[in-house]
Amino acid sequence: MHCLKLSLAVFLSIAVDISTNAQSAAKSLTEQLGYPPNAKLLIVHADDLGVTHSVNAASIKALESGSVNSASIMVPCPWFPEIADYAKSHPEMDFGLHLTLTSERIYIRWGPVASADKVRSLLDENSYFHHDWTPATKIDPHEVEIELRAQIERAYAMGVRPTHLDSHQYRLESTGKELFEVALRLAHEYKLPFFVTRDWFADFPYLEKSLGPEDVVIDHTITIEPTVLPAKWPDFYRNAIRNMQPGVNELVIHLAYDDAEMHAATRERDTWGAAWRQRDFDFFTGPDFRKLLQDQQITLVTWRQIANRTQHK
Amino acid sequence: MHCLKLSLAVFLSIAVDISTNAQSAAKSLTEQLGYPPNAKLLIVHADDLGVTHSVNAASIKALESGSVNSASIMVPCPWFPEIADYAKSHPEMDFGLHLTLTSERIYIRWGPVASADKVRSLLDENSYFHHDWTPATKIDPHEVEIELRAQIERAYAMGVRPTHLDSHQYRLESTGKELFEVALRLAHEYKLPFFVTRDWFADFPYLEKSLGPEDVVIDHTITIEPTVLPAKWPDFYRNAIRNMQPGVNELVIHLAYDDAEMHAATRERDTWGAAWRQRDFDFFTGPDFRKLLQDQQITLVTWRQIANRTQHK
Numbered sequence: 038m039h040c041l042k043l044s045l046a047v048f049l050s051i052a053v054d055i056s057t058n059a060q061s062a063a064k065s066l067t068e069q070l071g072y073p074p075n076a077k078l079l080i081v082h083a084d085d086l087g088v089t090h091s092v093n094a095a096s097i098k099a100l101e102s103g104s105v106n107s108a109s110i111m112v113p114c115p116w117f118p119e120i121a122d123y124a125k126s127h128p129e130m131d132f133g134l135h136l137t138l139t140s141e142r143i144y145i146r147w148g149p150v151a152s153a154d155k156v157r158s159l160l161d162e163n164s165y166f167h168h169d170w171t172p173a174t175k176i177d178p179h180e181v182e183i184e185l186r187a188q189i190e191r192a193y194a195m196g197v198r199p200t201h202l203d204s205h206q207y208r209l210e211s212t213g214k215e216l217f218e219v220a221l222r223l224a225h226e227y228k229l230p231f232f233v234t235r236d237w238f239a240d241f242p243y244l245e246k247s248l249g250p251e252d253v254v255i256d257h258t259i260t261i262e263p264t265v266l267p268a269k270w271p272d273f274y275r276n277a278i279r280n281m282q283p284g285v286n287e288l289v290i291h292l293a294y295d296d297a298e299m300h301a302a303t304r305e306r307d308t309w310g311a312a313w314r315q316r317d318f319d320f321f322t323g324p325d326f327r328k329l330l331q332d333q334q335i336t337l338v339t340w341r342q343i344a345n346r347t348q349h350k
Numbered sequence: 351m352h353c354l355k356l357s358l359a360v361f362l363s364i365a366v367d368i369s370t371n372a373q374s375a376a377k378s379l380t381e382q383l384g385y386p387p388n389a390k391l392l393i394v395h396a397d398d399l400g401v402t403h404s405v406n407a408a409s410i411k412a413l414e415s416g417s418v419n420s421a422s423i424m425v426p427c428p429w430f431p432e433i434a435d436y437a438k439s440h441p442e443m444d445f446g447l448h449l450t451l452t453s454e455r456i457y458i459r460w461g462p463v464a465s466a467d468k469v470r471s472l473l474d475e476n477s478y479f480h481h482d483w484t485p486a487t488k489i490d491p492h493e494v495e496i497e498l499r500a501q502i503e504r505a506y507a508m509g510v511r512p513t514h515l516d517s518h519q520y521r522l523e524s525t526g527k528e529l530f531e532v533a534l535r536l537a538h539e540y541k542l543p544f545f546v547t548r549d550w551f552a553d554f555p556y557l558e559k560s561l562g563p564e565d566v567v568i569d570h571t572i573t574i575e576p577t578v579l580p581a582k583w584p585d586f587y588r589n590a591i592r593n594m595q596p597g598v599n600e601l602v603i604h605l606a607y608d609d610a611e612m613h614a615a616t617r618e619r620d621t622w623g624a625a626w627r628q629r630d631f632d633f634f635t636g637p638d639f640r641k642l643l644q645d646q647q648i649t650l651v652t653w654r655q656i657a658n659r660t661q662h663k
Contacts, residue, residue, distance in 0.1 A: 093614075094610065115428035115459070115460065119458065119614065120618060121456035122456070152465050152466040153465040153466065154467060194475065296610060297403065297609060299405070302403065308488075
């Protein structure tokens with residue numbers, strides 16, 4: 038009897054373990070974060086920190102106001118030292134690295150962190166990152182890895198403790214399996230989640246194939262597009278928030294002030310320009326946004342929470 | 351008799367040649383420029399173009415107002431493309447290259463144009479140019495030459511046609527004979543005058559020793575120093591202009607607006623900071639300066655005139 042009771046206890050214990058594991062294997066990212074499956078979770082994420090002082094100042098202001106709760110930093114850019122200094126002295130903030138391989142402006146430009154001779158396929162004839170990638174631009178994945186490792190190493194060396202990685206202009210997700218796997222390899226090496234959403238799986242099937250069971254997949258992402266007229270900016274965001282799906286969502290925004298510096302930096306085109314970024318700043322630091330989140334019962338989450346979620350999936 | 355006349359003509363011709371050469375060998379730079387020996391000539395020269403948009407915008411405004419008539423550009427800096435584009439479309443302007451080997455700010459920084467691995471002695475642990483040079487900083491003159499050639503080549507490639515070369519923070523004049531001779535070698539190679547003034551000969555005797563007969567020597571230079579109180583700024587410049595000596599003078603000034611970008615870029619110290627540069631801008635674009643030049647019978651000259659002066663010295 039004693040023996041039977043023990044055996045039963047062991048059996049029950051094993052059964053519970055199996056059951057727990059079976060359940061948790063199916064756990065969504067939302068559940069792993071400790072929320073019910075139908076919760077609406079949101080990362081409000083500012084991109085491009087480090088490009089200009091204007092971007093840094095507006096993004097810091099928005100982060101400190103509490104509505105924007107995550108951001109990522111471009112290490113090769115001139116104002117990286119300013120935001121690195123801020124990140125170092127605000128370790129509670131949710132800063133990732135916005136891995137950068139292009140220099141898409143005209144009047145302000147940047148080049149590699151790695152030694153130029155080691156990453157020539159990433160550079161134009163003046164040793165800046167290419168303005169854009171065309172089918173004729175032959176990017177060497179090995180050089181991408183060298184450059185991205187140099188960016189991550191400089192960030193750590195200057196006191197940034199990133200909570201995640203993502204990719205400027207989505208180059209690492211949208212250019213092919215090889216570059217995506219470079220990003221994943223670095224994410225694994227540095228034990229940082231890399232931003233991928235299942236919204237992209239249809240267009241880029243290699244994403245899902247390359248991902249392993251330990252990789253994070255954000256359920257949905259929202260970002261405003263050039264087709265939205267400036268006057269319709271608040272409407273776009275209000276609708277996006279009202280229609281937000283359950284799961285983990287990332288709202289990707291671009292903050293700056295429409296000041297002399299930002300105007301000059303982006304004056305060759307309106308897209309993601311100074312006025313665009315001021316509109317984003319105005320909406321996300323205004324009263325509408327916070328109230329909408331409350332009305333829609335949307336909960337803000339960070340990449341730090343995602344990185345630190347239970348590993349018992 | 352015929353023969354004698356010919357011989358006399360030849361003799362006279364030779365004598366005139368010798369006499370002209372003997373006279374012109376003693377010609378001052380002022381005379382080479384076509385002015386009487388006691389003329390007061392002045393280059394009003396703005397430094398540091400390319401560092402920020404604020405520096406570019408204020409310097410362009412001052413150049414276009416006509417009081418400031420020369421400037422030099424820092425090729426490794428983030429806003430170099432903006433000023434290169436302006437220089438390319440304003441070939442009449444007097445732009446030099448402000449050869450740069452340091453990155454002396456904290457919140458905005460820059461690194462080499464050359465491949466980092468080829469110029470390691472110039473770089474700190476994060477691959478920016480050193481913040482400062484101390485006796486412990488071992489600068490390799492060969493690497494200086496590699497980097498400076500890369501800066502000059504990028505400038506030409508992006509459409510700048512420099513009229514002269516000078517040196518950011520006077521590093522190339524004040525660090526020793528070896529670096530000065532690198533600068534001279536490049537000046538000769540690119541057939542550009544390099545800014546040296548005889549005011550520095552006492553402190554750096556190697557300057558005079560290294561200079562050849564073809565090299566330009568500016569008679570005097572004037573620049574404001576941190577010891578001048580902000581309220582005394584106009585007095586300093588008024589006195590400097592009233593006391594200006596005959597010969598070719600270069601007034602080295604630093605222009606920018608005291609705006610958000612410039613304030614952020616220079617906020618760690620007041621010297622050569624945003625307010626400093628706004629004071630320079632206000633004085634040199636104000637009415638006092640032009641009137642003073644007239645009253646003192648000072649004539650503005652450019653580096654282009656110096657570069658194109660008669661070679662029959």
